[in-house]
Amino acid sequence: MDVTLDFSGRRVLVVGGAQAARRVLARYLAAGATAYLVSETAGMPDPRVRVVALPRSRGGWSTLVSAVDLVALVEASPPNDQAIVEACSAERTWLTREVPAATGRTGQVTLVGGGPGDEGLLTLAALAALRGADVVYYDRLGPRDRLAEWAPGAEYVNVGKTPGHHAVPQVHIERMLVESALAGKTVVRLKGGDPFVFGRGGEEVIACRAAGIPVAVVSGVTSAIAVPALAGIPVTHRDVSRLFTVFSGHTPLSEDELAHLVGLGGTIVVLMGVGTLAHLASGLARHGMRGDMPVAIIERGFSDSQRTTIASVDTVVTTAAGVGARSPAVLVIGEVVGLSESADAAAVELMQAAATIAGQA
Template sequence: MPNPSLDISLDVTGRRVLVIGGSRPARRVIARYVAAGAVVYLAADTYEVPNPLVRPVTWPHSPSGWRDLVSAVDLVVAVDLPAEAQPLLVAACAERSVWLTREAAAPVSRPGHVTLVGGGPGDDELLTVAALRALAGADIVYYDRLGPHERLNEWAPGAEQVNVGKHPGHHAVPQAEIERMLVASALSGLTVVRLKGGDPFVFGRGGEEMAACRAAGVPVTVISGVTSAIAVPALAGIPVTHRDVSRLFTVLSGHVPLSEEELAHLVGLGGTIVVLMGVGTLPHLASGLARHGMRADMPVAIIERGFSAQQRTTVADIDTVVTVAGEVGARSPAVLVIGEVVRLAQCDDAAAVAVLANAATLSGQR
């Protein structure tokens, strides 16, 4: 029966770590130990990607050479070891009582690979297992403001981090340049992660980045993220659907004002309306929905800075929301929710049943 694997955390700060293997296959291991503060030595046949923080050593060719080499370090990490060297290394470490561990080699194929990762609405705990796995294997991470990035050193140890800095109305790096950078990094053989807020395919321009990679012949995959369109209202106590009250919800971007036809369709559909990035166009939206027949007392929630310590929910109705938003100084980033389900935002569990029953009656009267 095989022994269970062990996950042992070691403090390698200032420790001498010998990595054995080609510099490209070992690049992630090297980066991780450098980031952890170790003094890293590399024994390799070739040095394709020299790291200024790594000290190259001569590859030994005899049992005594292996013994001398491992005697000078505290830990040996075998990444890409030729079969003929395997018994020599194991014997040398055993004789000199030096710890030996093995780690998987990083891929070395060209081109590399791009993964578009949804980081969720901002809470670190809402990152998916797949997202963390992708980050752990990254050579370079391109991230922006809305993607969680405070713990990138932990999630992607040793990876290069590039802030492409998107802010409302201001893109420090234009979208076309981001796409060029992703492609160029992958074509150089790197494993690339593009970390985005929410879900890459929900107003995240992930489709454009995927198309750019495919056009350049770069393999690309997508890891979905928890979208703020659902998660932020949920945190404020607002379900986007509820039996007998709202059996559908519509998610739209508030970047650009809606046309009269779009406004009329929204009112006709009913259900819940969720607007991302819509504070700037709120006056146009509220007046347009009212103009096309939405009840003046339809509740509206403005949920600012979701999943942060400064999260704030403001509730008004279609008739008063613009005035109220001005009074409280509502600002982006914010999620707008329009619909009867908003009435739950200010209720405890005991009051929820009565509120929803009343909302169901109102919904049936429309």
């Protein structure tokens, strides 16, 4: 059952092993319910859960079921399963079947791409992974305002980084993931964008595999495409740009890399590039890029304060300084910038002319 209702003051009886039922219990507790557990196996549940004895007769089940508002059936032997169904029917008590959580000695880790920050861009697979999490390690740029709703009852740990400041070093994050999984927990690593696009997801996968931890990856919407799109900029456009290159501006490019980048043509998308913008702009110009090539700086994508600033290769550094451009920002360099909602009519005409020339070539 999707526990989105207010269960305050409601009595919920959960049937199943303490480990198998742990996520179900956590969700109902988070929703305000008074939770009871009846189990065929030994095990210590959350201390907030009230443990009741396993009924030994159909009459015992009827008495127990009649005292609660809802029965959540996680796992039971066939005879008890049938007795519970019959008791709920006779007592007119709501019955829902829930999926048991993993109960192995070792848990599992799922890297989840949360997209560029807009919760509407979370995938169904991402929400499903969060729903089953015992602990969520989340980043600064991913969606997190509704974690209590998406992963009710889970533990939430902020391991986010800010430019120039890594409060939790990457190696420590990897150790935390492994230790939580070795403790038998279902772990979600919620990351902004896509885990494998400058998200250091590969390092976390390697760390988990080295420790023998099962690990899966849920892809996310990358800001490299989604943020420009929200600003009205397609990274490709027929007869204008048939390829795009994405790179991290965290470290300045070498002269060879700059030369190859200019030679490729198409659209250039830079993530985390505000700090190295001066080096990039001068380097592109030095290796032959036109000074009037359009550049867009899209700050704080998918937030209420998103801002797009349009300039050119030869003016972007001065323009960025003038408006006080700061991270997080996505840079887009290429003729497609002319399609931006912030571009003026002259820029749009320039791009249309470029398309015409390309079509005649």
